[in-house]
Amino acid sequence: MKKWIWIVISILVIGFVGCQWYNSRTSSQEVTTQVRTAVVQKGNLEVKISGSGSIQPVTSEDLKSTIDNNEIHEVLVASGETVSAGDELITFTDDSDPITAPADGMVTTIAVAAGDRITNGQVVAHLTNYKDLETVVQVDESDIPKIRGGQTVELSVSAYPDQVYTGKVTAIADEGTSANGSTTFDVTIHIEKPVNLKVGMSAEANILTASKKDALYVPVDALYTNNNEKYVVVNSAGANTDQASGAVTQQTVKTGLATEEYVEITDGVSEGDVVQLPQLTSGSSSMNQQGGMMQGMGGMGGMQGGNMPPNDSGKEAQSTGPSK
Structure with a gap:
């Protein structure tokens, strides 16, 4: 009699586990498309090239x-x-x-x-001379044409993370150094008012190579390219409006300066226009864990139609995205 009872219990347990596994495999995921937007802004754009080095005396x-x-x-x-x-x-x-x-x-x-x-x-x-200091940073060869003597530099020093130092480019090496398939050039920066700085401290330099006041700009991932034509997706109904509203149009644009985060739009949009960004897709599902059932949340998906951020001055942002 006991044998039959254990058989029945085993069948019930196996059936329950199998049912839960089947449900976890066949349950549909809830997929939500999040429409992301950004507003065309006007402000100052600054293009900077970075490099790292150490503090050293001008005279030694x-x-x-x-x-x-x-x-x-x-x-x-x-x-x-x-x-x-x-x-x-x-x-x-x-x-x-x-x-x-x-x-x-x-x-x-x-x-x-x-x-x-x-x-x-x-x-x-x-x-x-410990009171007259400079730093020599390595700059990638692709950025060297944008570096000129006298350009303004902002310096951050690891020893003083809350302090910003300034300097000027004073020299650019005529010969580069090659390593691991890439070439860098030494750029010398004279430090203005090097208060508390010591020889040998590490420094990070941001060299200002281009700037523009009152520029119109959008996030770099708002820009798409199709057949060498650059465009943004304008939502004329404003922010927080889905694509099904019929208010979405593809607007050809011209670009100017580009930073790692933003790209200047010189023609095609106006300040305050709302542009769409690549969509993020999220989902939720349930999963079976040994010893019991646990409900989990699906992670955020990758950007669709996203763009690579530009890293230098004068280059217009290039990206791929959906064509209209």
């Missing part, structure tokens, strides 16, 4: 003798002493021209003493 050089076999009469400075450009550092017994400081800075080492005889080219001291 060995001081060398330019005369041969002369005896030192006197060393006028000590290690750690601050000097100004033109100050005498070392004099000679034969009244030869003294060795002078080529720039402002600190004498970090002295390698000779009074009575020593020195030779042409011998290093006698080292000079470093």
Whole structure:
């Protein structure tokens, strides 16, 4: 008798589990299409190129003798002493021209003493200016044509995350460095007011290469391309309106500056127009877990018809999307 009872119980359990598994496999997913929109805005657009490097002194050089076999009469400075450009550092017994400081800075080492005889080219001291600092950042070769001397730079330093420093581009390397199939060029940036900065600190630079005031712009993923024609999808009924309303039109546009987030529209739309963004699809389903049933929520789907953000100045955003 007990055997039959266990058989019946087993059949019921197997049937229940099988039914739940079948329902979880065949239950329809609820799919919701979310219509996303953005408003055409007017404001200032700034195109920046980034690079990273470390803080270093503008002046850091060995001081060398330019005369041969002369005896030192006197060393006028000590290690750690601050000097100004033109100050005498070392004099000679034969009244030869003294060795002078080529720039402002600190004498970090002295390698000779009074009575020593020195030779042409011998290093006698080292000079470093810790108050006049710069950074050298690596910039991708595709961005180098946009870099020019005198461009404004914003600098962030890891040691002071809440402080923004400024600087100017002072030099661009004539030769690049190749690694892993890509080439970068050194760009030197002089730092203005380097308060609290120390040599060796890491820095991130954002070089302003182009800007425009009162530009009309939309998010980069609002722009589509079809047969080399750029367009946006305008919702004339305004925001929060679905596509079935019949208020959606495809509007050809011309583009200008582009940042990683926004693209300038120079013709085709007006400030305040509502444009549609790529749709997001979400769904919900139930799933069977060992030991019991658990209900889960489906994740957000990927963007449909989305665009790659532009990363440089002067390039018009290129993307693919649905044609009308």
